[in-house]
Amino acid sequence: MKNRKFRGILDIGDYEMRYYEYKQSRSDIIVEPVYHFCLDDILRCGQAFRWRMGEDGIWSGIAFGRLGRVSQRGDRLVFHNTPLSDFLSVWRRYFDLDRDYGALKARLCEDRRLARAVAYTPGMRVLRQEPWEALCSFILSQNNNIKRICGLVDRLCESFGQPVDGGFAFPEPGRLAPLDVEDLAPVRAGFRAKYILDAARRVSDGRLDLDAVSRMPAEEARAALTSIHGVGAKVADCALLYGMNRVECFPQDVWIKRVMAAMFPGGLPAGLLPEAGLAQQYLFHYARHNSLDPEPAAV
DNA sequence: TGCCAGGGAGTGT
């Protein structure tokens, strides 16, 4: 059968009509071409904490209980040793391959300031992670740097996650709910341990239904999440944006506050608010790696 | 309203 090559959705970038395609090659899935996609930026920028770059140049990580091994060369993305069913049911969605980033970037770049941020990391994307993992990870992220967050998440998964091929899945709420703060000592999460437990208990006993939250109006969803002890507006917005694909949610951390004060004293352009979370991803990375002089040198 | 703990690693001086 000749059904080994499929056409992906329409992708408009650089004012050209383009498609991405995927095909099986031995045990790999090759996605080519992918535009507006930089695997290193996406996996290093601090939105996901379970990906590691191997000696072989291949990124490895676990999401939805599956081991992912991914590499990129130019416009070619390779999912190594990956069944087609995993690509279709997990990775295609996880890496948001079906979002038209070309059109998104065109909208963002109508604003001169955002154009500068987008140009800095043109391949940035917002991943579509699991709701519970995102919530939990961003609770752990409080007042921490990315390296340490990765360590905390690693130890949480190794200690309590289900063993899967290649490592450990992220522990389910029901696995964490009956634990005490002392049980979480190996994670070395400090004051965050009690926050994780409150979240796990609320989710596992049904007081908080993340699936329902993901469909609520933003304000209601935020209120539901902040009912968790230790979850404020910032973490709630992270869970919504990274774990529930609510791209209108705009997590404001210290860097975003800085870049907003320096570049957007009047707020984001109103027309971009429905996609503020995606804009945030470019701005966050830009803010962290550039000085934020009010009037940068003309380009 | 402002301020600070809490754990621990990274980064700058």
Added chain:
DNA sequence: ACACTCCATGGC
């Protein structure tokens, strides 16, 4: 060596 910071929050 030592200070400061880190994708914050709750409690005072």
